[in-house]
Amino acid sequence: MPRELLKGNTAMAEAAVRAGLEAYFGYPITPQTELLEYMSKRMPELGRAFLQAESEVAAINMVYGAACTGARVMSSSSSPGVSLMMEGLSYIAGTEVPVVLIDVVRGGPGLGNIAPSQGDYNQIVHGGGHGDYHPIVLAPSTVQEAIDLTVLAFDLAEKYRAIAIVMADGNIGQMMEPAELPPMRPLRTEYPDWSTRGAEGRERRILSSIYIDPKEEEVMNYRLMQRWRTIEANELRxxxxxxxxxxxxxxxxxxxxxxxxxxxxxxxxxxxxxxxxxxxxxxxxxxxxxxxxxxxxxxxxxxxxxxxxxxxxxxxxxxxxxxxxxxxxxxxxxxxxxxxxxxxxxxxxxxxxxxxxxxxxxxxxxxxxxxxxxx
Amino acid sequence: MVTVEMNQIVYQRPESLADMPTHYCPGCTHGVAHRLVAEVMDEMQIREKTIGVAPVGCSVFAYNYFDCDFVEAAHGRAPAMATGVKRVLPDRVVFTYQGDGDLASIGMGEIVHAAARGENITVIFINNAIYGMTGGQMAPTTLPGMKTTSSPSGRDVEQMGFPIRMPEMLATLDGAGYVVRRSLHDPKNIRMAKKAIRLAFETQLRGLGFSLVELLSSCPTNWGLTPVESLRWIEEHMLPVYPVGDYKVAQALAGLRV
CATH class of the missing domain: 3.40.50.920 (Rossmann fold)
Incomplete structure (x- = not known):
């Protein structure tokens, strides 16, 4: 692929499309909005799902539902919007479905401003949602790296049934620089054996973050923590x-x-x-x-x-x-x-x-x- | 006089209902509502292409009771989650099953926008005028003057506002294809409720947009009444505030007989 002059937000969007993205759900917020705008044109063009949700809360729960079908799905937002998504991210972690999120971080706290910041480190890396879980967090420093890490995020999320977050800042989202996009990958035709797509000719499947018996919840937490050790051993960059x-x-x-x-x-x-x-x-x-x-x-x-x-x-x-x-x-x-x-x-x-x-x-x-x- | 052969089965568990006991209290109409949905799924032969979305509330474990694929949403977010499923799998049948706290309080934004988008999903909405799972607190649907554990002197509308009538509100939206209210307090109304549930799923199969059936339901435990008194209470107290009726029926459905 030739190197082109690309803007970070749209480059990440096209990288996701080429990584086999099947559905995008988002909500406008600066300095991320170009990503959503790009998807609104590009996804329908390819016959894939795009929806502008009524809020970030709805967007992340749409992503949650779509992820349960085993499809490659994502959302993108910026700091205050990502704060609103924390509940959904915890549920996604608890259900062990793969999801990609791009956070184009801006100045805070509160409404803050729309200038580049790294103020989401704590909420993305250490926190946010309730309970014990770790998202994989990737931090690009160039548009090229933003492209590469977006593609990687999908592969890692699926490999570990985990949340992978590309944490860019407003500079990466807004700047233009020469970069090379990856080739278009074909969409998947087979779906994982946990995905809920209708119980045709098989036993029903249930996807839930509820383990009402604390003993089972503890086993589930143990599984998440052991998986995290594998991620720590294999995915450090x-x-x-x-x-x-x-x-x-x-x-x-x-x-x-x-x-x-x-x-x-x-x-x-x-x-x-x-x-x-x-x-x-x-x-x-x-x-x-x-x-x-x-x-x-x-x-x-x-x-x-x-x-x-x-x-x-x-x-x-x-x-x-x-x-x-x-x-x-x-x-x-x-x-x-x-x-x-x-x-x-x-x-x-x-x-x-x-x-x-x-x-x-x-x-x-x-x-x-x-x-x-x-x- | 009707004669029945000794070996003829006249009543059995629908295939779409899982063979297991529920956690619902004796006399609660969730069981009736579950059965009606399952009967409709059987009749329409859609069990294998249906994905249900369970809420948070008394029916949080609904996913255990239907023999189809199911996902469990965060409180109030079932319509958003259902949207995510349906947008990826438009040829599948997607329904949510939500209570009044889930749908009309914390999930108000999600339900209104799903309806406004004409999201091609079906919503089964259980209105028992109370938060059941957490032990009987005031819901957005609690009647004026009704005593709950968080309105111990009765719902004072001056302080706590008025009941919300969801079908009436949602019917104003162009995306709504079929929005009705039914009641589960007697056999006649239960039969009408089943027809409505069938029509709601037919709405979805025909791509006519958002469909919702509100079902007036009993909560003997939190109302402090016997199951029979509870059904009478629906008739005497809930029906005047929440009239049974068709609030929006897409024209394409008008001639449909089920």
Whole structure:
């Protein structure tokens, strides 16, 4: 396939179509809306199902129903809309049906704004719906990666009967850059042996997230957790830059990781031995690789477009062994490379003592960035 | 006088009803409603192409009692889930079975929009004027003055608003093909209810849009009445507020005899 100039949102939509998407249900919300608009034209053109739901609540429950038929289905939304979908996501997890969701994250909390953010890390990676379940979470940093991870999301969701979420941010959704789309896959003709499509010539099937006997519910939870261990063992993805001989490491995902790479390159040009670890799967998270890195480097800098939501996971991996530093931009602000470059210098020249609170130190110095009173 | 051969079967479990006891209370009309739906599925020979959607409420385990494929929805979301199934499998029969709390309170948005879209699904709506599963709280359909565990002095319409009449509301939507109310309080009304359920499924098979049958039902346990008193209570107290009737019948259905 030739490389084309593609916008992230429509590129992810077409990637999903080519991955064999059979039904799309969504609701307009900026900065994701182009994805829904693209589907509204493209899906009917191919004789596939598209429906604009009355709300995100309805959209995710339509996805839930369609997923029960064994079809490849998805929805897309942005942060406040994804918050509304959490109930449905928990039910989907409890029913063990595969679903793909694209979250084009925007600034919050509340109505927030429509600018790019990574403020959904906690609700997507650690939380959201009730009960014990883990979605697979993929974080692209380019339009090409957004395409590739969208296709991967369908394969992983089906392989593990799990939820796979592509967590992009407004930059990835809105930017245009050259990228290559995958070839069109044929739609499936056979459906899994759990799918509810009418009990023709066979025993009836029931799909439910109810296990009214707590003993059975516990067995079901155990099954989910054991499956998650398999996912952790098999599906971890991250990318490393200049880490072979690094004495300092930056950790960032998605757009923050991409901007950090420019800063790391600039620091390398100055002779600083700094590298970058960019998690691609936020869930499962590269704890083991960070654990190794903590033995290698003198200090780490975590960069996010939120107030340090991934920071807690890095802390868990590095266990106060090294100097851990943090820099975040919040509320829909994307950091510039020179800001991160300055933070790399701060890490090298004035590293925080191991075990100190990186978020508190960041907040103290951040007042001068915002030109507000730090108290 | 009617004579019956000793070896002639005159009454048995419909094939579409699973061979198992239900969890419903003695005297509750859920069992009657289940049976009517199953009889209609048998008569129309649609059991093998039907996918049911169960709600949250007393009929949360409805999926156990029908011998067809079933999925279980979140509270109020059955019409959305049914939409998802139907849009992927338009040649299958999809129905939801929902109570008044599920459909007329938490699921109001989903039911209205499914009807407005003319979603080609069938909805069996059980109205017993109370939340049964959680032990008898006020529902959107609770009658004015009616005592429940969350309206202990009776539903005060000044504070708690008025009962919602769903078929009357939904009938105003162009997407609705067949929207009616029936009652399960006596044999005559039960026979009328079965005909309505048949017509609702016929509506779906003919692609005539959204179909809904509201069934006035009893809840002896939470009403604090005997089963017989409960049926009388439907007739005396519910029928005046919720009149049995056809609120929307698509023209194409007018000549249909079932």
């Amino acid at each position: 991250f990318k490393e830059y200049f880490l072979e001989d690094a004495e300092y490491a930056v950790v960032g995902f998605g757009t923050a990781g991409r901007v950090a790479l420019s800063a790391v390159r600039a620091a390398r040009a100055e002779g600083l031995k700094v590298g970058l670890l960019r998690p691609i799967t936020l869930s499962p998270f590269p704890y083991a690789r960070l654990d190794e890195l903590a033995e290698q480097v003198k200090a780490m800098l975590v960069v996010e477009m939120n107030a340090g939501q991934m920071l807690g996971d890095v802390q868990r991996a590095t266990k106060e062994r090294i100097s851990l530093n943090f820099y975040g931009r919040m509320g829909g602000i994307t950091p510039f490379p020179d800001e991160i470059h300055a933070e790399i210098h701060r890490m090298v020249e004035q590293p925080l003592p191991p075990g100190s609170d990186p978020r508190a130190a960041w907040l103290d110095s951040f007042a001068s960035v915002l030109h507000v009173d730090g108290r």
